[in-house]
Amino acid sequence: MTATAQYRILHSTSYQYSEPVALCQNQLRMRPRTQPHLTCHECQVQIEPQPLSIDTHPDYFGNIVDSFSIEALHRSLIVNVRSRVSVFAPEAENLLDAPAWETLVGDVRAGTTPIDWQAREFTFGSTRIQHDPRFADYARQCLLPGVSVTEGVDALTRKIHRDFRYDTTATDVNTSTSHAFELKAGVCQDFAHIQIACLRSIGLPARYVSGYLRTYPPPGKPRLVGCDESHAWISVYAGSQIGWVDFDPTNAVRTGTDHIPICHGRDYDDISPMRGIVLGGGATTLRVSVDVAPVETTAEPALGPPIGPPLGTPVN
Known part of the structure; x- marks a missing residue:
């Protein structure tokens, strides 16, 4: 169910x-x-x-x-x-049919299906996210030859969570993606921008998602009104049969029912609240x-x- x-x-x-x-x-x-x-x-x-x-x-x-x-x-x-x-939580078993990431890159570039063609615009640079060999090299540490899109993005999500420090004082809303990458620190906006930059730099369509994350109080404590916050994560295109799949690099998870998506765009500038x-x-x-x-x-x-x-x- x-x-x-x-x-x-x-x-x-x-x-x-x-x-x-x-x-x-x-x-x-x-x-x-x-x-x-x-x-x-x-x-x-x-x-x-x-x-x-x-x-x-x-x-x-x-x-x-x-x-x-x-x-x-x-x-x-x-x-x-x-x-x-x-x-509604995505059906996990559907992700097993994801194509190899190189195959998907080729399908998107060729516009093999209408949905492949529509996804192609999310492979280009945007105001806050530009292609960079550093991002591509970082992504290829996880997206190895023949690895499926979802398996590779899983690994990249986990790697960003492991390699980057969550620090609300390290960056602000105007910090560039390149600078956050150099710092290896930031908040959800930075983590999302970095992961999108890595994926686009190897040709995979990825978009920025804004929304809310339900959080839980400490054991024995009541849930406080207003304690939840705006959040950001990423969505990657996994082929015409699967569509878009969301991942949260800040928490190293694929999104479920605790993530409430509101808007998506190329980066934060498209969808600031x-x-x-x-x-x-x-x-x-x-x-x-x-x-x-x-x-x-x-x-x-x-x-x-x-x-x-x-x-x-x-x-x-």
Whole structure:
């Protein structure tokens, strides 16, 4: 039986300004959308002050975008996105039929099927991720000749987790992928960018995924509202028969029902949760909190089949 978990999610963003803001225009990418391993049952977006206009539309990658404008003086901006979703774990046995990675690279380059051709755009460089021989050499330590795509990416996911240090002080949102690779340290955004760079540098299609990760409190402690966070991982194309498969290098796992995907793109710049411009405002204080509350499960939720030694508390 396929494992399923249902969640209610509240993503709250609050800006406080020292001076009045005369105008702000923003885009949100926080709405879940129904996709192969997720069903979105409902989603509500609340914005204070009330926007003069708001437009909801898909972007190039199919992510749902809320664009809004506020054209009245205000000293704060509060955005609450409430969703209810069901997440389904991928069927592990399907991954056994994945082709050798070199075969897949050839199929993608040739556009053997329409889905191969569509995946091809995720082999090119993007704003934050460029091809580099260093990334290719690192990837080939795991993607050996004849190894299947999924087996090789499993190994690369485990290697990144082993070789890189999770350190929230080592990088920031603007750190380049090359610099994070040199540091051998960073956070989930850096780990995802590095793994994508490695895969694209050898010709494999890979995309950046943003979402949420359900975490667990220490034994005997209650789950704290707002303790969950935004998270990032990667999705690799495993051929026309399997499609896209997600891996989390921060936690060395293939994703399961604890991973809640929201958006995907070439890298973080395509799918940052909130971006925009303001006129005025002075000094800004930003607060973000995410609450992922389980509603119902039909099987024990899990991070997905571990691909390395048992881990402790998942890292966001």
